[in-house]
Amino acid sequence: xxxxxxxxxxxxEASAVTASPTDVGGRGLTGRQxxxxxxxxRVAYPHxxxxxxxxxxxxxxxxxxxxxxxxxxxxxxxxDARADGDFCSLDDDRATSLIxxxxxxxxxxxxxxxxxxxxxxxxxxxxxxxxxxSSFDKGGYLHRGFDDLDWLPDPRIEEFDGPxxxxxxxxxxxxxxxxxxx
Amino acid sequence: xRVFLDGQATxxxxxxxxxxxxxxxxxxxxxxxxxxxxxxxxxGGGTVAHELTRRGVPCVLLEAxxxxxxxxxxxxxxxxxxQMAWLDMRTTSGTWRxxxxxxxxxxxxxxxxxxxxxxxxxxxxxxxxxxFAVNSVYGGIDGANLLDWPLTLEEMAPxxxxxxIAMGSTHRHGRPPLPANNNYKVFxxxxxxxxYRYYATGPYGTNAxxxxxxxxxxxxxxxxxxxxxxxxxxxxVREIPRALDSGHCELRPNCHATRITHxxxxxxxxxxxxxxxxxxxxxxxxxxCVAGNSIESPRLLLLSASSxxxxxxxxxxxxxxxxxxxxxxxxxxxxxxxxxxxxxxxTMAGIIADEAKHDPSxxxxxxxxxxTLSLGVPFYASFVDPGSWGRDxxxxxxxxxxxxxxxxxxxxxxxxxxxxxxxxxxxxxxxLPVPNVHFEDHPNDVAMREHGYAAADRIYSSVGALSVHHxxxxxxxxxxxxxxxSERPEDGVVDRWGKAHDVPxxxxxxxxxxxxxxxxxxxLTIVALAMRQADHIADELKAGSL
Numbered sequence: 001x002x003x004x005x006x007x008x009x010x011x012x013e014a015s016a017v018t019a020s021p022t023d024v025g026g027r028g029l030t031g032r033q034x035x036x037x038x039x040x041x042r043v044a045y046p047h048x049x050x051x052x053x054x055x056x057x058x059x060x061x062x063x064x065x066x067x068x069x070x071x072x073x074x075x076x077x078x079x080d081a082r083a084d085g086d087f088c089s090l091d092d093d094r095a096t097s098l099i100x101x102x103x104x105x106x107x108x109x110x111x112x113x114x115x116x117x118x119x120x121x122x123x124x125x126x127x128x129x130x131x132x133x134s135s136f137d138k139g140g141y142l143h144r145g146f147d148d149l150d151w152l153p154d155p156r157i158e159e160f161d162g163p164x165x166x167x168x169x170x171x172x173x174x175x176x177x178x179x180x181x182x
Numbered sequence: 183x184r185v186f187l188d189g190q191a192t193x194x195x196x197x198x199x200x201x202x203x204x205x206x207x208x209x210x211x212x213x214x215x216x217x218x219x220x221x222x223x224x225x226g227g228g229t230v231a232h233e234l235t236r237r238g239v240p241c242v243l244l245e246a247x248x249x250x251x252x253x254x255x256x257x258x259x260x261x262x263x264x265q266m267a268w269l270d271m272r273t274t275s276g277t278w279r280x281x282x283x284x285x286x287x288x289x290x291x292x293x294x295x296x297x298x299x300x301x302x303x304x305x306x307x308x309x310x311x312x313x314f315a316v317n318s319v320y321g322g323i324d325g326a327n328l329l330d331w332p333l334t335l336e337e338m339a340p341x342x343x344x345x346x347i348a349m350g351s352t353h354r355h356g357r358p359p360l361p362a363n364n365n366y367k368v369f370x371x372x373x374x375x376x377x378y379r380y381y382a383t384g385p386y387g388t389n390a391x392x393x394x395x396x397x398x399x400x401x402x403x404x405x406x407x408x409x410x411x412x413x414x415x416x417x418x419v420r421e422i423p424r425a426l427d428s429g430h431c432e433l434r435p436n437c438h439a440t441r442i443t444h445x446x447x448x449x450x451x452x453x454x455x456x457x458x459x460x461x462x463x464x465x466x467x468x469x470x471c472v473a474g475n476s477i478e479s480p481r482l483l484l485l486s487a488s489s490x491x492x493x494x495x496x497x498x499x500x501x502x503x504x505x506x507x508x509x510x511x512x513x514x515x516x517x518x519x520x521x522x523x524x525x526x527x528x529t530m531a532g533i534i535a536d537e538a539k540h541d542p543s544x545x546x547x548x549x550x551x552x553x554t555l556s557l558g559v560p561f562y563a564s565f566v567d568p569g570s571w572g573r574d575x576x577x578x579x580x581x582x583x584x585x586x587x588x589x590x591x592x593x594x595x596x597x598x599x600x601x602x603x604x605x606x607x608x609x610x611x612x613x614l615p616v617p618n619v620h621f622e623d624h625p626n627d628v629a630m631r632e633h634g635y636a637a638a639d640r641i642y643s644s645v646g647a648l649s650v651h652h653x654x655x656x657x658x659x660x661x662x663x664x665x666x667x668s669e670r671p672e673d674g675v676v677d678r679w680g681k682a683h684d685v686p687x688x689x690x691x692x693x694x695x696x697x698x699x700x701x702x703x704x705x706l707t708i709v710a711l712a713m714r715q716a717d718h719i720a721d722e723l724k725a726g727s728l
Contacts, residue, residue: 044571045571045576046573047576047579047580096573103571112569112571117260117564120559120564120579121260121560126559129559129582130582131582132525133257133258134256136257139400140402140411141400141401141402142399145364145523146364146401146403146527147361147363147367151520152367152645153371155381156370157362157366157370157382159382160381160382165536167310167312167538167539168311168319169539169541169542169543170541
C-alpha cells in the first residue's frame with residue numbers, strides 16, 4: 001500500500017510505525033521547524049492532559065517520514081509565514097484556524113497520516129486513554145474484567161424465547177429510482 | 183524443500199517454527215499430476231480442501247500468503263495489520279469514501295494460510311429464506327441488478343447445520359452462549375429499552391467452552407489480529423490441519439496464482455503460479471477451484487483471458503467482476519459518563535436481529551443486523567472519522583475508555599457498474615495489472631444506513647449515552663458477488679454448484695459466487711456452500727464426469 005499526496009488521509013505505511021528511524025537519511029528539520037511542528041501537533045491533536053513526551057516522539061516520527069523531500073520543512077516555514085513570522089505565538093483558536101487553511105495540502109496530509117498512527121500507537125498514550133494493549137500474554141480478560149461493567153443490569157445472553165422474528169413483512173410493491181417504496 | 187506433518191489436528195494450526203518460504207506441507211503431489219487445484223485457503227478454499235481430502239481426493243492448495251500460526255500473531259493492531267493484511271497494490275474509483283480516505287486499501291482482508299478466517303470477527307447468522315429470492319420478493323429496484331439465487335434456504339439448511347457444527351457456532355446444536363462482555367452489556371440493555379427483542383451473544387463461531395479440540399475463549403479482545411488461543415474457528419485451526427493429516431493435501435504457501443490455463447476443448451488444465459522466490463510454476467489440474475476472495479478471484483479469471491476466452495475465463499456473460507457487493511455497513515460509537523472498556527472480550531459476540539427483515543414501510547428493501555464492535559486505540563484513531571483532526575477528533579479519543587461500539591451490517595444492492603477490473607496502468611510486483619475496485623452506494627444502501635444510525639442512536643440514548651458518533655464504512659471486510667451464481671448462463675458466472683457456466687471443470691468456491699449478499703455476515707454461508715460444492719465435486723469425480 002502506498003500513500004498518495006492527493007489524498008489527505010491515506011492509511012500510512014504501517015512501516016512508519018515499525019521501521020527503524022536510523023535508516024533514513026535526507027534532510028532534518030531546523031530547531032525552529034521542529035518547534036513549529038511540536039506546536040502544530042499540540043494544536044491539531046489537542047489532549048490537554050497529555051504531557052509533551054508522546055508529542056515529541058510523534059514529532060520525531062513525522063520528521064523521519066518527511067525526510068524524502070522538502071514538503072515538511074517548507075510547510076512548517078509556511079505556517080510561520082502565515083502567522084506573520086511566529087506560529088508558536090498564536091493562541092489555540094487562531095492556530096487552529098490557520099491549520100484549517102492548509103488542511104488540504106500534501107504537507108498536512110503527511111503530518112496527519114503519520115500522526116494519527118504514531119501518536120495513538122504510543123503506549124504512554126494508550127495508558128492515558130485507558131487502553132490496555134496486549135492481553136493474551138496476561139490470560140486475556142476472562143479473569144481480568146471483561147464483564148466488570150456494573151452500572152447496567154446483566155442482560156440476557158440467550159436468544160429471545162418468544163415468537164420467532166417476522167422476516168418478511170410485505171412482499172408487494174414496486175420501487176422508484178430513489179429506492180423508496182412507491 | 184518439503185516438510186511433513188504428522189499427529190492430530192491441533193488448536194493452533196501446525197507448522198515448524200523455522201521454515202524456508204518455499205516449504206510446502208503435507209502430501210507430495212507432482213506438478214505434472216493433474217489434480218484438484220484449489221486457489222486460496224480461506225473459508226471457501228480451506229473448506230473444499232478438507233471436504234475433498236477427507237473423501238480421499240488429492241488436492242493441491244495454493245495460498246498466496248505465508249503460513250502464520252497462533253504463536254506468530256501479535257496482540258497489536260498495526261503490527262498485526264503489517265503481518266496479515268492483503269497489502270498488494272490495489273486501486274479504487276467511484277464515490278465511496280474509501281476511495282478518498284484509503285485509495286489503495288479497498289478491502290481489509292488477510293493474505294496468509296487460513297485466509298480471512300484468521301481475522302474474522304465470528305458472527306454466524308444464516309441467510310433468511312427470502313434473501314435467496316430478492317428479485318422476486320423486492321420487485322424491480324432501479325439501478326439494482328437483482329437476481330434470485332438458483333438455491334433455496336430449504337436446500338441449504340442441512341449444509342448450514344454442518345457448517346455450524348464444524349465452526350462450533352454458539353446457541354446452535356447444543357453449543358452454549360458466550361457470556362456478556364462490557365460492550366454487550368451496553369448494547370443489549372440498550373436494545374431491550376429501545377424495544378428490540380431478538381438480541382443475544384451469538385450465534386458466534388468462537389467457543390464458550392472447549393469444543394472440537396479447541397479451547398474456550400479467554401476474552402482477550404483480539405480478533406482482527408488473529409486469535410492466538412485457537413478458540414475461534416478458522417480454516418487455519420480446523421480444516422487445513424485435518425486436510426494435511428489426511429495425506430491427500432499438499433499446501434503450498436507463498437504461492438500466488440497468476441493464470442488458469444485450458445486445453446483446446448476449453449477445459450481448465452493447469453494453474454500457473456509464482457512461488458516465494460518469484461519462480462513460475464505450472465500445476466497440472468483435473469479440476470480448478472478458485473477461492474481468492476471477491477477481488478482476486480475475478481482478477482484471476484480476467485488475467486486468464488485467451489484467444490478462446492478473449493474477455494476472461496468463464497466470462498461469456500460479461501458478469502465476471504461485476505455486481506461487487508461489500509454489504510451496507512456503518513458503525514456507531516457512543517460515549518458515556520462511566521467506563522465501558524469495550525475492547526475487553528470477544529469483539530462481535532453481540533447481535534441484534536430485529537431489523538433483519540424486509541419491511542418496505544421503513545423506506546428501503548432488505549434488512550440489517552447490529553453487532554457489537556470494538557477497535558483498539560490505534561485503529562479507532564485511524565478509522566473512527568478518517569481525515570478528522572482537531573477538538574472534535576480528540577474528543578472522540580479522550581472518551582475511548584467510556585465508549586461502546588456497534589457495527590451495522592445489511593444487504594446492499596448489486597449494481598453492474600460496481601466492479602472489479604484490471605487496471606492496466608498500474609502493475610503489481612510481478613508486472614501484472616492490479617485490480618481496480620469501483621463502488622458507489624445505491625440509494626437503498628444510503629437509506630438503510632441512515633435507518634441503522636438512527637436505531638443505534640435510540641439504543642445508546644436509552645442507556646444514557648452522552649453522544650453517538652456515526653462512523654463511515656471501513657475498507658471492505660465482506661467482499662461478495664463478483665462471480666455470481668445464476669440459473670441461466672447469460673445472467674451470471676457460475677451455476678448452482680459454483681461451477682463455471684463456460685468451463686466444465688472450473689469452480690468458484692468463495693463469497694464471490696453470492697448472487698445477492700443478504701444481511702448476514704457471509705462466512706457461515708461461504709463455508710456451507712463450499713461443503714455442498716465439495717460433496718458435488720467428489721460425486722462427479724467418482725462418477726467420472728469431471
